[in-house]
Amino acid sequence: MEKIPIEKLATVLKLLGDKTRLTIVSLLNERECCVCEFVELLDMSQPSISQHVRKLKDANIIKESRKGQWIFYSLNKDNEFYPVIISVLQHVPHQEEKLIQLEKLGKTIICD
Amino acid sequence: MEKIPIEKLATVLKLLGDKTRLTIVSLLNERECCVCEFVELLDMSQPSISQHVRKLKDANIIKESRKGQWIFYSLNKDNEFYPVIISVLQHVPHQEEKLIQLEKLGKTIICD
DNA sequence: TAATTATATAAGTATATGCTTATATGTCAA
DNA sequence: TTGACATATAAGCATATACTTATATAATTA
Numbered sequence: 239m240e241k242i243p244i245e246k247l248a249t250v251l252k253l254l255g256d257k258t259r260l261t262i263v264s265l266l267n268e269r270e271c272c273v274c275e276f277v278e279l280l281d282m283s284q285p286s287i288s289q290h291v292r293k294l295k296d297a298n299i300i301k302e303s304r305k306g307q308w309i310f311y312s313l314n315k316d317n318e319f320y321p322v323i324i325s326v327l328q329h330v331p332h333q334e335e336k337l338i339q340l341e342k343l344g345k346t347i348i349c350d
Numbered sequence: 351m352e353k354i355p356i357e358k359l360a361t362v363l364k365l366l367g368d369k370t371r372l373t374i375v376s377l378l379n380e381r382e383c384c385v386c387e388f389v390e391l392l393d394m395s396q397p398s399i400s401q402h403v404r405k406l407k408d409a410n411i412i413k414e415s416r417k418g419q420w421i422f423y424s425l426n427k428d429n430e431f432y433p434v435i436i437s438v439l440q441h442v443p444h445q446e447e448k449l450i451q452l453e454k455l456g457k458t459i460i461c462d
Numbered sequence: 463t464a465a466t467t468a469t470a471t472a473a474g475t476a477t478a479t480g481c482t483t484a485t486a487t488g489t490c491a492a
Numbered sequence: 493t494t495g496a497c498a499t500a501t502a503a504g505c506a507t508a509t510a511c512t513t514a515t516a517t518a519a520t521t522a
Binding site for chain 4: 368370394395397398401402416418419420
Protein backbone atom coordinates (compact mmCIF):
# COMPACT_ATOMS: atom_id res chain seq x y z
CA MET A 239 0.00 0.00 0.00
CA GLU A 240 1.41 3.33 -1.15
CA LYS A 241 1.67 5.66 1.84
CA ILE A 242 1.02 9.38 1.47
CA PRO A 243 2.60 12.06 3.66
CA ILE A 244 0.07 13.46 6.11
CA GLU A 245 0.29 16.97 4.77
CA LYS A 246 -0.47 15.89 1.22
CA LEU A 247 -3.27 13.64 2.32
CA ALA A 248 -4.82 16.43 4.37
CA THR A 249 -4.89 18.57 1.24
CA VAL A 250 -6.73 15.89 -0.69
CA LEU A 251 -9.19 15.26 2.11
CA LYS A 252 -9.91 18.95 2.36
CA LEU A 253 -10.78 18.92 -1.32
CA LEU A 254 -13.07 15.92 -0.82
CA GLY A 255 -14.49 17.52 2.31
CA ASP A 256 -17.02 19.52 0.42
CA LYS A 257 -20.43 18.16 -0.51
CA THR A 258 -20.27 19.46 -4.07
CA ARG A 259 -16.80 18.15 -4.84
CA LEU A 260 -17.38 14.83 -3.12
CA THR A 261 -20.49 14.35 -5.23
CA ILE A 262 -18.62 15.24 -8.40
CA VAL A 263 -15.88 12.75 -7.63
CA SER A 264 -18.43 10.14 -6.72
CA LEU A 265 -20.30 10.65 -9.99
CA LEU A 266 -17.05 10.41 -11.93
CA ASN A 267 -16.48 7.06 -10.30
CA GLU A 268 -19.53 5.86 -12.24
CA ARG A 269 -18.68 7.41 -15.60
CA GLU A 270 -17.17 10.52 -17.12
CA CYS A 271 -19.38 13.59 -17.08
CA CYS A 272 -19.40 17.06 -18.51
CA VAL A 273 -19.88 20.26 -16.60
CA CYS A 274 -23.45 20.82 -17.70
CA GLU A 275 -24.38 17.47 -16.22
CA PHE A 276 -22.98 18.50 -12.87
CA VAL A 277 -24.86 21.76 -13.10
CA GLU A 278 -28.06 19.82 -13.74
CA LEU A 279 -27.50 17.14 -11.11
CA LEU A 280 -26.23 19.36 -8.33
CA ASP A 281 -28.57 22.23 -9.11
CA MET A 282 -25.85 24.81 -8.83
CA SER A 283 -24.69 27.69 -10.98
CA GLN A 284 -22.31 26.96 -13.84
CA PRO A 285 -19.50 29.17 -12.50
CA SER A 286 -19.74 27.57 -9.09
CA ILE A 287 -19.44 24.08 -10.55
CA SER A 288 -16.66 25.24 -12.82
CA GLN A 289 -14.69 26.54 -9.84
CA HIS A 290 -15.07 23.31 -7.92
CA VAL A 291 -14.04 21.33 -10.96
CA ARG A 292 -10.99 23.48 -11.36
CA LYS A 293 -9.84 22.77 -7.83
CA LEU A 294 -10.09 19.06 -8.47
CA LYS A 295 -8.27 19.45 -11.77
CA ASP A 296 -5.53 21.58 -10.24
CA ALA A 297 -4.95 18.81 -7.71
CA ASN A 298 -4.74 16.33 -10.56
CA ILE A 299 -7.60 14.34 -9.08
CA ILE A 300 -9.61 14.64 -12.27
CA LYS A 301 -8.64 15.21 -15.87
CA GLU A 302 -10.47 16.81 -18.75
CA SER A 303 -10.95 15.89 -22.36
CA ARG A 304 -12.70 18.14 -24.73
CA LYS A 305 -15.27 16.62 -27.05
CA GLY A 306 -16.38 19.34 -29.37
CA GLN A 307 -18.36 21.85 -27.45
CA TRP A 308 -18.23 19.91 -24.25
CA ILE A 309 -15.50 19.20 -21.79
CA PHE A 310 -15.74 15.83 -20.15
CA TYR A 311 -14.11 15.11 -16.84
CA SER A 312 -13.01 11.78 -15.46
CA LEU A 313 -11.10 10.49 -12.46
CA ASN A 314 -7.36 10.53 -13.03
CA LYS A 315 -6.44 6.95 -12.23
CA ASP A 316 -2.75 7.66 -12.65
CA ASN A 317 -2.74 10.09 -9.77
CA GLU A 318 -1.01 9.05 -6.58
CA PHE A 319 -4.18 9.88 -4.66
CA TYR A 320 -6.46 7.68 -6.70
CA PRO A 321 -6.28 4.77 -4.23
CA VAL A 322 -7.27 6.98 -1.29
CA ILE A 323 -10.12 8.41 -3.26
CA ILE A 324 -11.40 4.95 -4.05
CA SER A 325 -11.06 4.01 -0.38
CA VAL A 326 -13.22 6.95 0.55
CA LEU A 327 -15.78 6.39 -2.21
CA GLN A 328 -16.37 2.85 -0.99
CA HIS A 329 -18.29 4.41 1.88
CA VAL A 330 -20.56 6.49 -0.29
CA PRO A 331 -23.88 5.22 -1.71
CA HIS A 332 -23.81 4.63 -5.45
CA GLN A 333 -24.74 7.53 -7.65
CA GLU A 334 -26.00 5.59 -10.69
CA GLU A 335 -29.54 6.47 -9.78
CA LYS A 336 -28.97 10.15 -10.34
CA LEU A 337 -27.31 9.49 -13.68
CA ILE A 338 -30.20 7.27 -14.77
CA GLN A 339 -32.59 10.02 -13.74
CA LEU A 340 -30.63 12.40 -15.92
CA GLU A 341 -30.95 10.09 -18.89
CA LYS A 342 -34.68 9.83 -18.43
CA LEU A 343 -34.88 13.59 -18.55
CA GLY A 344 -32.98 13.42 -21.81
CA LYS A 345 -30.30 15.64 -20.39
CA THR A 346 -27.45 13.28 -20.85
CA ILE A 347 -24.76 14.42 -23.21
CA ILE A 348 -23.87 11.99 -25.95
CA CYS A 349 -21.32 12.93 -28.57
CA ASP A 350 -19.82 9.89 -30.18
CA MET B 351 -20.11 -2.08 4.03
CA GLU B 352 -22.02 0.68 5.83
CA LYS B 353 -22.71 3.51 3.42
CA ILE B 354 -22.66 7.09 4.61
CA PRO B 355 -24.67 9.92 3.04
CA ILE B 356 -22.43 12.20 1.00
CA GLU B 357 -23.20 15.25 3.08
CA LYS B 358 -22.20 13.56 6.32
CA LEU B 359 -19.10 12.08 4.80
CA ALA B 360 -18.06 15.47 3.45
CA THR B 361 -18.27 16.85 6.96
CA VAL B 362 -16.00 14.13 8.29
CA LEU B 363 -13.52 14.53 5.45
CA LYS B 364 -13.42 18.26 6.04
CA LEU B 365 -12.47 17.56 9.64
CA LEU B 366 -9.75 15.15 8.53
CA GLY B 367 -8.67 17.58 5.85
CA ASP B 368 -6.44 19.50 8.20
CA LYS B 369 -2.84 18.52 8.87
CA THR B 370 -3.13 18.97 12.62
CA ARG B 371 -6.34 17.00 13.03
CA LEU B 372 -5.28 14.28 10.63
CA THR B 373 -2.08 13.84 12.62
CA ILE B 374 -4.02 13.71 15.89
CA VAL B 375 -6.35 11.05 14.54
CA SER B 376 -3.43 9.15 13.12
CA LEU B 377 -1.60 9.21 16.46
CA LEU B 378 -4.75 8.04 18.21
CA ASN B 379 -4.81 5.08 15.88
CA GLU B 380 -1.57 3.99 17.58
CA ARG B 381 -2.60 4.61 21.17
CA GLU B 382 -4.57 7.03 23.32
CA CYS B 383 -2.86 10.34 24.00
CA CYS B 384 -3.38 13.36 26.17
CA VAL B 385 -3.45 16.95 25.02
CA CYS B 386 0.01 17.82 26.28
CA GLU B 387 1.44 15.05 24.11
CA PHE B 388 -0.17 16.56 21.04
CA VAL B 389 1.18 19.95 22.01
CA GLU B 390 4.65 18.44 22.26
CA LEU B 391 4.47 16.36 19.10
CA LEU B 392 2.83 18.90 16.86
CA ASP B 393 4.67 21.86 18.29
CA MET B 394 1.58 23.98 18.54
CA SER B 395 0.03 26.10 21.25
CA GLN B 396 -2.17 24.40 23.82
CA PRO B 397 -5.31 26.38 22.96
CA SER B 398 -4.87 25.62 19.28
CA ILE B 399 -4.60 21.90 19.94
CA SER B 400 -7.49 22.06 22.35
CA GLN B 401 -9.68 23.65 19.72
CA HIS B 402 -8.83 21.02 17.12
CA VAL B 403 -9.48 18.28 19.64
CA ARG B 404 -12.83 19.78 20.44
CA LYS B 405 -13.90 19.69 16.83
CA LEU B 406 -13.06 16.01 16.63
CA LYS B 407 -14.85 15.36 19.90
CA ASP B 408 -17.92 17.31 18.83
CA ALA B 409 -18.10 15.13 15.75
CA ASN B 410 -17.86 12.06 17.97
CA ILE B 411 -14.76 10.93 16.15
CA ILE B 412 -12.75 10.83 19.35
CA LYS B 413 -13.75 10.44 22.97
CA GLU B 414 -12.16 11.63 26.16
CA SER B 415 -11.49 10.01 29.50
CA ARG B 416 -10.10 11.97 32.37
CA LYS B 417 -7.28 10.39 34.32
CA GLY B 418 -6.61 12.69 37.22
CA GLN B 419 -5.05 15.85 35.95
CA TRP B 420 -4.91 14.63 32.38
CA ILE B 421 -7.53 14.07 29.77
CA PHE B 422 -6.79 11.23 27.42
CA TYR B 423 -8.30 11.00 24.01
CA SER B 424 -8.89 7.92 21.90
CA LEU B 425 -10.63 7.03 18.66
CA ASN B 426 -14.30 6.35 19.14
CA LYS B 427 -14.66 2.94 17.58
CA ASP B 428 -18.42 2.95 18.06
CA ASN B 429 -18.85 5.90 15.79
CA GLU B 430 -20.45 5.34 12.42
CA PHE B 431 -17.48 7.07 10.80
CA TYR B 432 -14.84 4.86 12.35
CA PRO B 433 -14.61 2.59 9.28
CA VAL B 434 -14.03 5.51 6.92
CA ILE B 435 -11.41 6.90 9.22
CA ILE B 436 -9.58 3.60 9.25
CA SER B 437 -9.83 3.45 5.46
CA VAL B 438 -8.19 6.83 5.24
CA LEU B 439 -5.53 6.10 7.84
CA GLN B 440 -4.40 3.07 5.88
CA HIS B 441 -2.82 5.49 3.45
CA VAL B 442 -0.85 7.37 6.08
CA PRO B 443 2.63 6.36 7.24
CA HIS B 444 2.74 4.95 10.76
CA GLN B 445 3.21 7.40 13.57
CA GLU B 446 4.81 5.08 16.13
CA GLU B 447 8.16 6.69 15.51
CA LYS B 448 7.02 10.01 16.86
CA LEU B 449 5.56 8.39 19.94
CA ILE B 450 8.78 6.47 20.57
CA GLN B 451 10.67 9.72 20.20
CA LEU B 452 8.39 11.22 22.81
CA GLU B 453 9.14 8.41 25.22
CA LYS B 454 12.85 8.85 24.78
CA LEU B 455 12.45 12.48 25.72
CA GLY B 456 10.66 11.30 28.86
CA LYS B 457 7.64 13.33 27.87
CA THR B 458 5.22 10.48 27.76
CA ILE B 459 2.41 10.65 30.25
CA ILE B 460 1.96 7.56 32.37
CA CYS B 461 -0.65 7.47 35.07
CA ASP B 462 -1.61 3.94 35.98
C1' DT C 463 -5.65 26.66 51.54
C1' DA C 464 -2.41 28.35 48.11
C1' DA C 465 0.49 27.32 44.22
C1' DT C 466 1.09 24.44 40.23
C1' DT C 467 -0.20 21.88 36.30
C1' DA C 468 -3.47 20.44 32.58
C1' DT C 469 -7.05 21.71 29.89
C1' DA C 470 -10.94 24.52 28.13
C1' DT C 471 -13.06 28.61 26.63
C1' DA C 472 -13.59 33.38 24.99
C1' DA C 473 -12.55 37.19 22.08
C1' DG C 474 -10.09 39.16 18.38
C1' DT C 475 -7.99 38.90 13.81
C1' DA C 476 -6.07 37.58 9.33
C1' DT C 477 -6.79 34.52 5.75
C1' DA C 478 -9.38 31.02 3.16
C1' DT C 479 -13.53 29.52 1.13
C1' DG C 480 -17.65 29.35 -1.69
C1' DC C 481 -20.90 31.72 -3.56
C1' DT C 482 -22.66 35.66 -6.81
C1' DT C 483 -22.71 38.55 -11.10
C1' DA C 484 -20.42 39.95 -15.13
C1' DT C 485 -17.55 38.93 -18.82
C1' DA C 486 -14.24 36.27 -21.71
C1' DT C 487 -13.09 32.23 -24.48
C1' DG C 488 -13.89 28.46 -27.43
C1' DT C 489 -16.75 25.54 -30.51
C1' DC C 490 -20.49 24.65 -33.55
C1' DA C 491 -23.99 25.49 -36.93
C1' DA C 492 -26.82 28.44 -39.84
C1' DT D 493 -19.42 35.61 -40.11
C1' DT D 494 -22.91 35.77 -36.78
C1' DG D 495 -25.57 33.73 -33.10
C1' DA D 496 -26.07 30.17 -29.82
C1' DC D 497 -24.22 27.17 -26.56
C1' DA D 498 -20.60 25.30 -23.16
C1' DT D 499 -17.22 26.51 -20.23
C1' DA D 500 -13.74 29.40 -17.84
C1' DT D 501 -12.26 33.35 -15.43
C1' DA D 502 -12.46 37.67 -12.76
C1' DA D 503 -14.05 40.55 -9.11
C1' DG D 504 -16.67 41.24 -5.09
C1' DC D 505 -18.62 39.78 -0.79
C1' DA D 506 -20.29 37.15 3.30
C1' DT D 507 -19.05 33.50 6.12
C1' DA D 508 -15.88 29.98 7.91
C1' DT D 509 -11.50 28.73 9.61
C1' DA D 510 -7.31 28.57 12.30
C1' DC D 511 -4.55 30.97 14.72
C1' DT D 512 -3.36 34.39 18.77
C1' DT D 513 -3.64 36.22 23.70
C1' DA D 514 -6.01 36.33 27.89
C1' DT D 515 -8.64 34.09 31.22
C1' DA D 516 -11.47 30.33 33.40
C1' DT D 517 -11.97 25.69 35.25
C1' DA D 518 -10.45 21.46 37.28
C1' DA D 519 -7.36 18.34 39.61
C1' DT D 520 -2.90 17.83 42.33
C1' DT D 521 0.30 18.66 45.59
C1' DA D 522 2.90 21.28 49.07
